[in-house]
Amino acid sequence: MFKCGRSNRMKKIESKKVAYLLNFIAICIFFGILMILFKKEVFGSRTSYFQGICTTACYTIIMVASLNLLTGFMGEFSLGHAGFMSVGAFSSAILTNYLAESGIPSFVLFLMCLLVGGIAAGITGIAVGVPALRLRGDYLCIVTVAFAEIIRVAFCNFKITGGGKTMSGITRLSNFYWVFWVMVICVTIMYMYVRSRYGRTVMAIREDYIAASASGINVTYYKVLTFTISAFFAGIAGAIYAHYMTAIIPTNFNFNYSAEFLTEVIIGGTGSLTGSVIGAAFLSALPELMRQFSNYRMLAYSIVLVLVMIFKPSGIFGTYEFSLVRVINRLLGKSTTGSTASKKTVQEVE
Amino acid sequence: MGAATEPVLKAVHLGISFGGLKAVSDFSIEIGESELFGLIGPNGAGKTTVFNLLTGVYQPTEGGFYLNGEKMNGKKTHQVVEAGIARTFQNIRLFKKMTALENVKVAMNMKMKYNLVDAIFRTPTYWAEEKAVEEKALELLKVVHLEDKADTVAENLPYGQQRRLEIARALATHMKLLLLDEPAAGMNPTETAELLDIISVIRNHFKISVLLIEHDMSLVMKICEKIQVIDYGETIAFGTPEEIANHPRVIEAYLGKDEEENEC
Numbered sequence: 205m206f207k208c209g210r211s212n213r214m215k216k217i218e219s220k221k222v223a224y225l226l227n228f229i230a231i232c233i234f235f236g237i238l239m240i241l242f243k244k245e246v247f248g249s250r251t252s253y254f255q256g257i258c259t260t261a262c263y264t265i266i267m268v269a270s271l272n273l274l275t276g277f278m279g280e281f282s283l284g285h286a287g288f289m290s291v292g293a294f295s296s297a298i299l300t301n302y303l304a305e306s307g308i309p310s311f312v313l314f315l316m317c318l319l320v321g322g323i324a325a326g327i328t329g330i331a332v333g334v335p336a337l338r339l340r341g342d343y344l345c346i347v348t349v350a351f352a353e354i355i356r357v358a359f360c361n362f363k364i365t366g367g368g369k370t371m372s373g374i375t376r377l378s379n380f381y382w383v384f385w386v387m388v389i390c391v392t393i394m395y396m397y398v399r400s401r402y403g404r405t406v407m408a409i410r411e412d413y414i415a416a417s418a419s420g421i422n423v424t425y426y427k428v429l430t431f432t433i434s435a436f437f438a439g440i441a442g443a444i445y446a447h448y449m450t451a452i453i454p455t456n457f458n459f460n461y462s463a464e465f466l467t468e469v470i471i472g473g474t475g476s477l478t479g480s481v482i483g484a485a486f487l488s489a490l491p492e493l494m495r496q497f498s499n500y501r502m503l504a505y506s507i508v509l510v511l512v513m514i515f516k517p518s519g520i521f522g523t524y525e526f527s528l529v530r531v532i533n534r535l536l537g538k539s540t541t542g543s544t545a546s547k548k549t550v551q552e553v554e
Numbered sequence: 555m556g557a558a559t560e561p562v563l564k565a566v567h568l569g570i571s572f573g574g575l576k577a578v579s580d581f582s583i584e585i586g587e588s589e590l591f592g593l594i595g596p597n598g599a600g601k602t603t604v605f606n607l608l609t610g611v612y613q614p615t616e617g618g619f620y621l622n623g624e625k626m627n628g629k630k631t632h633q634v635v636e637a638g639i640a641r642t643f644q645n646i647r648l649f650k651k652m653t654a655l656e657n658v659k660v661a662m663n664m665k666m667k668y669n670l671v672d673a674i675f676r677t678p679t680y681w682a683e684e685k686a687v688e689e690k691a692l693e694l695l696k697v698v699h700l701e702d703k704a705d706t707v708a709e710n711l712p713y714g715q716q717r718r719l720e721i722a723r724a725l726a727t728h729m730k731l732l733l734l735d736e737p738a739a740g741m742n743p744t745e746t747a748e749l750l751d752i753i754s755v756i757r758n759h760f761k762i763s764v765l766l767i768e769h770d771m772s773l774v775m776k777i778c779e780k781i782q783v784i785d786y787g788e789t790i791a792f793g794t795p796e797e798i799a800n801h802p803r804v805i806e807a808y809l810g811k812d813e814e815e816n817e818c
Binding site: 221224393396397400401402404405407408411412414415416417418419420421422423523 | 609611630631632635636640641643647648649650651652656657659660661663664666668670673674675676680684687723724726727
């Protein structure tokens, strides 16, 4: 029984590599479909409008997934994530304003922006994280709120960030096709992080930090590391935002914006990256899709939130991760390999 | 037992006071290799405080302790664990929402070497190490008879199994000294018997010294080679189980002082 269980396990590791390939193919197909829809102008004159929604969805997904890293996997609430996004947005915008006439190919410039935005936010993350992560729970949450406010007020007063006026004329570098792949890469990196020894450690800290340190884990180190990674991706999302909107103002990145991301994390399911992706895509598209009910759309939005919380308090996905392989196995009626995995999920959902 | 070269754990005049209250004072102990040492005392005697001192949760205000001659004072909990002292908790502290296997794997984290780049790009180093850890974790689960519960979420395990999983998790840190805080609390006789088996396997197989806090006197008397009794933070007796059982101060601490009875 034990022997058999072990060989199954080893096979499971092998089959993971196949699963990665399958998922990659699925993403390519999805991208292909979207591209055909946009290129053939299926939506007619509204094509660019839909492309815009999709771009918005993409950077929201990065934001929400990065926040989920903190909230879902590390169990710490942050109500100041828009602050990191703001740092990423402004630092990358300043860079493009400097390099706008330098003749660097726009794709290279775009990548440079993402990197600069991400790194700037990451450094801010370390600076905030080292002192703040001694705190836990509500206290940390308050500190993150304070941090976002400091960033907002500071950027409103710095000359380099426009001094409270709109910083406009940023080159429009973000187009849907690039942003989509950036999103895919970001989410993949976060998934790989979560499904490695790092993710395991971070979840252990969430479950019981005393037991975690008694198991030889340097709790502070892993908390700061995760916080930094989360801030890094928020910075990337900020960079995309700045080069999509082309005009940014510090007051956009306010408390409401942070709270919106947290809502999306919770609706999608804390502790599920799939949930973050679906939740963010859904909720960032929802207000747009309901535009014809103009006056009632925010009402409907709120009702959706309340309903989800009543009927599925753990979020749409809970801690469940969508697995293409599992779906394929189920469709093919192969219950043998799927059984342990699905059992595990049932328990996780409970 | 205890090749008498150097004790695994040596604590010298260890003490801590919170404000004016001396929780533990002048606590000295020497534990040899694969020795099973019992630490007993009435409620509130300071047993768990001793554990907290030995694992770096509290820093001692006096004295010091050494693991294989290496000074441990001033180290943080995770550094003490890395040096080789692991513990279990009086009130079970598992990673509740994680599976039994993951619980064990977490404790192996500090011995794992692959870095962020390996994790993100899933390099061969990552696969090799994850595979090795998986095998090792399964072996440890086998030691505590939980191999068929590997995929069960920890909080769904029955009480006795949770206790055993905690021991497996402690074993995964490759410690030299294991501190067990009331491992048999709330267990029925069958579970206790199984626990005793596991403890003896641990000692013989892994060459680990064990320091045990326990309220179940019959258990302590049966398995411990040496016993130290503390009360109000002070050591009141030390010796073999027989010596302890007949020690007047121990009887006094547990049953209270009664002059007439003592004379009888």
